[in-house]
Amino acid sequence: MDFVVAQILTGLSLSSILLLVALGLAIIYGVTGVINLAHGEFVMLGAYCAWLLQSQFGWSLLASLAVIFLLIAALGWLIELAVIRHLYDRPLDTILATWGLGVMTQQIVRLTAGGELRYVQMPPSLSGSVNILGATDSAYRLFVLAVALGLFLLTWCIYRYTSFGLKLRAITQNRAIASSFGINSARAYRLTFAYGAGIAGLAGALISPLKSVSPEMGTTYVVDAFMVVVLGGVQSLVGTLASSAVLGEASGLLAYYSNDTIAKALVLIAIVIIIRFRPQGLFAPRVRA
Template sequence: MDQLIEQIVTGLSIGSILLLVALGLSIIYGSMGIINLAHGEFVMLGAYAAWVFHTYLGLGLLASLVPIFLVVATFGWVIERYVLSLLNNRPLDTILATWGVGIMLQQAVRLMVGSELRYVQLPPALADSMNVFGIPISSYRVFLFVVSIALFGATWVLMNRTTVGMKLRAIIQDRSVAASFGINAKRVYALTFAYGAGLAGLAGALVSPLKSVSPDMGTGYVVDAFMVVVLGGVQSLAGTVASAFILGELSGGIAFLQNDTVAKTIVLLAIVVLIRFRPEGLFTARVRA
């Protein structure tokens, strides 16, 4: 019984990290329809920003979260404004463009700060472990869980309760009609992309004390993020949350019973089979086309 609870808690923790990483992609891919292959590199930029703030400015991780969000969001804004919008956000062109941007970001970081693994300190206040339902678990993982839920909440409010969110939803439904109502589609797109990029940056900064920081760290995360978004269903924020936790529990559970290599294989296989029978993902928001 103890082991079962322990495993469920572990799954929640893995799921919250998946959610954190996938949230930004869910906004960009789900809402704008842009397949952003540079998503992993935004995650990486966030982790490096955390390292820079810590090493050169002496800022702790928690204190630097807001600046990191702004820095990576600015990157996203520039890329949307000067690369993607010039391609009119056409899906195929943007895949290639974001892939190229990703490679450039990766190599730029490598050239500027070198390819060694970098160290981001765990916030000292969260360095210990605590008991959850009698299970010892790292305080930092609990913190990540809370943050990921909070960020999801903030994103949901932004999409559904603010003017920007309403405008975005209008554009998604019909760009030309929205534009004829006086909505500046270009500006809303740029802001949305920047927000998604900023979220990815935050994810990178937040996972960096548990994992490692290197120029090619994004590669793994972009795969995870796409798995979550595709399984959850495009255009469905709640679906992203559900699928993040399903995948977390599934891969944690299989890894416990078997091992991580098997878990990775089975989870990928399950997603492929599921997509075959439900191409729209598990949860789909109903949108009038």
């Protein structure tokens, strides 16, 4: 029993990280149709901000979260303004441009902060462990899980119950018609991109005490996040939640049982097959085009 609970908790922890990282990507992709390959770099920048604020200014991680969100969101806003908005008609080129931006960001970080690994301290109030049904889990991991779920709920409520969310949904269904009804879709896209970027930065900051921080860390996350989004379905936030739970638990199990490399290859093959046969994702509802 303890073992099962522990295994589930491990999976949940992986799921919460996946959800945090994928949420921003899912919002951006779902609303604007842009596959943001620089998403991992937003995560990485968030982690570096946490490191910088902690090591240079002595801020605790929890205190810096809001600042990090705003910083990375502002960066996302700028990037949308400078680059992305010119490319909405050319989806393939957005992949390339965001890829290029990612390379640049990595290189800037490497040149300014150095290529070596950095570490971020856990907030002292959360460094203990908690006993759940006989299994122990670190309090910080549970905190990350709670934040991930909280952010998800917040995003879902914005999407569902605010007038901004209503506009977003209208744009998602048909940008031209939404615009003709007076919705400022350019502004909505920009805000969406900034919000998604901000969440990615937050994800990076929250992950930073659990993993080491390096300029390359974003690359793995963008692949994972993309898998979550593809599996969950492009226009379904609930799908993102479900698929990060599934993928988190599955990779927890796979890592326990087998060879990491082969497990990763198998997951990728599964993704390829899903794209081929259900490009709208496993959990997507039927949406009228």
